[in-house]
């Protein structure tokens with residue numbers, strides 16, 4: 001499973017700490033859902049990986065953040081961390097996540113089956129597919 | 135009527151399998167309760183007071199006779215033999231077994247139906263004018279746009295975990311029969327000066343705890359940009375809507391807090407980045423979807439028309455013709471309203487026999503098309519004048535011929551405490567008593583059009599804020615009492631009703647309505663001045679005095 005293969009970087013710095021040291025080039029930065037996206041977009045060339053933290057199952061902001069990062073041309077790894085459940089991974093993949101860290105107790109072996117469930121995609125998103133009518 | 139192509143069919147089939155897998159894992163204890171809760175909600179399943187409730191989408195209120203028969207069969211096979219049409223044009227089944235719901239959905243998928251996004255914090259099933267494509271006052275048919283929105287919003291990966299539910303309504307007529315001003319997004323079809331079709335976009339309307347009338351954020355949006363503009367609004371809402379308090383999480387609160395201009399600016403900036411991408415609707419796609427809603431093969435006016443229909447000597451028929459039958463855009467045709475307001479059952483309820491029977495009548499007299507409305511009625515939208523008398527007999531045989539459309543007893547009523555776990559008070563007992571007390575049709579006709587809307591709690595599923603008379607159930611000191619509002623409206627000039635005064639005890643509700651009606655009758659200028667007009671003209675004071683001056687028992 002591609003999504004699980006990308007090795008966790010050895011050092012991940014929290015976004016606020018990173019800003020406090022003037023955002024030098026780093027391996028990976030972790031942002032929370034309330035991050036100032038306009039500001040983040042100015043810094044994306046300085047990190048090879050952006051981790052987006054899902055603090056709760058119901059919080060969907062991370063989906064839009066990933067989408068905006070990809071739209072801005074970010075080519076590094078976008079990893080979902082925090083409350084990442086197998087049943088949400090299909091949508092995560094569509095909006096631009098290419099790595100996930102499942103929370104404890106989630107069964108990674110289910111992923112191939114779950115990701116295969118819905119093959120029809122009506123909408124344009126970040127996964128290179130056009131809308132169904134294009 | 136939109137007919138699925140292979141892709142559309144594959145999507146609903148795949149969704150059934152996905153949900154079956156989720157449900158099986160949940161029943162084996164492999165998915166946590168709160169996670170499964172969100173997954174099932176996104177597929178229309180609530181856990182109610184007595185049993186799970188399944189809400190099946192009737193996208194923008196359109197059904198074929200085949201689909202209606204399938205719904206009848208579901209209610210017979212998996213439920214107690216009836217269904218309940220809701221104020222969002224959908225249908226609910228109140229008694230299915232959770233383990234059987236995947237089978238129900240599989241059955242429905244065979245007739246191109248689903249329960250996708252009929253609940254949950256996501257883009258809900260889109261609603262529209264039930265008279266789209268047939269209304270005499272129509273600018274353009276709203277249904278192709280609804281279908282385009284349905285497809286775009288179905289399983290949208292980015293907007294499945296919004297701060298709160300999100301409702302979109304579309305109207306293509308001047309008269310607003312879709313209540314677009316009380317939706318998260320309301321779309322009105324308009325033409326620009328070149329005569330090109332587009333949308334006026336309203337945002338931030340809604341009922342519930344904080345009722346707000348939506349505001350226009352764009353006067354004219356070219357039709358091809360529909361999806362990019364919707365996407366921009368949704369993205370801003372997804373990122374900025376409040377998530378700390380579910381009562382403040384709707385887009386209306388965000389728009390109010392930011393101010394509509396600031397909100398519109400954010401949307402505009404986002405939209406500029408995406409409007410010229412593949413989200414732009416190609417002409418061919420608009421044509422493809424529109425072709426599904428081509429006019430049916432109407433008979434000529436000579437063949438369909440029956441000018442003497444008004445002179446058939448049958449009083450009951452004439453009453454029905456006057457009240458339940460509306461003009462049509464096609465000469466020789468009429469629109470027939472079928473109220474689901476049986477005095478002995480909750481508003482919106484329909485038995486499986488009635489569904490089957492109505493499906494047959496639709497095949498015989500209305501090109502096999504049936505529609506649902508946001509006031510919990512059904513519509514046969516393509517009836518030739520020459521068939522009206524026969525159709526009326528058919529409807530009467532099914533118990534669906536009651537000529538009370540648009541009257542006081544054609545009320546909207548949420549299920550309330552009898553079914554809903556959020557309710558504060560019973561509502562069905564009210565509709566039962568109101569039906570008993572006001573069963574004289576001539577009296578109802580004399581009262582003229584009155585919209586009575588009843589909700590069992592502040593969530594306002596019964597739309598009480600926009601009823602001419604609104605009733606809200608609340609609990610006070612362990613007792614069920616009811617707050618009245620007057621002067622609301624869901625028309626093109628939507629208005630929120632104002633509170634009449636202190637709450638009324640359950641056994642005084644009918645008496646209070648009677649006083650309100652008598653006050654209206656006494657103060658109206660001639661028989662043509664409607665209830666809504668009188669309240670508009672004289673305000674609430676005369677009603678307050680009448681109610682609180684004479685009502686014997688009112689709750690504190």
Ligand code: SF4
Nearest residue numbers: 548554557590591595
């Ligand atoms: S208004 Fe309240 S009681 Fe009525 S259906 Fe909605 S949540 Fe339930």
